[in-house]
Amino acid sequence: KNEVEQSPQNLTAQEGEFITINCSYSVGISALHWLQQHPGGGIVSLFMLSSGKKKHGRLIATINIQEKHSSLHITASHPRDSAVYICAVGGGSNYKLTFGKGTLLTVNP
């Protein structure tokens, strides 16, 4: 079974700071997802990637397949970015993901 580790577990930043959240996994994968869970509980998919880098607005996700590592970056952070960010990886099955425990991000004004 793939083990997924996220770091840090908790992160507090000031508005405008550059944020990095890391995800490491133990077994080769075919896809990695980054999700955002709002304080109210809803979960939104941010990125799905299998190689390289993707960008959407102020969010950037990168993956290094050889090092079994992915990062989620937030540029010019804002209080509305405060949420739990979850990494999930998939490999052996087309329908099963292993989820990390999440990183709680708090951005203060």
Added chain:
Amino acid sequence: NAGVTQTPKFQVLKTGQSMTLQCAQDMNHNSMYWYRQDPGMGLRLIYYSASEGTTDKGEVPNGYNVSRLNKREFSLRLESAAPSQTSVYFCASSPEGVTRNGSPLHFGNGTRLTVT
């Protein structure tokens, strides 16, 4: 565009009672999933349906049953609720499998279930 709709939002059951969580998606997705989320743990897959007419066990299927009623609807049933099933339950859907390019997950808003 409603996306994934799950009901109810909250439910309290007594041990031994039964209930069905309902989920429907309007995005014409083939695959649907039920997850549970517990404090200090990552989301865990209970059951999934790769396509209409099929269902398969996930990581934690014991105590649950599912029905893929049609392409839109995927329900989760607790036949005899136990306190260990106290959790937040999420339904999700994806166009195809979650490791296929361009097949991200779309989640419902969750059901907070307490079993006393």
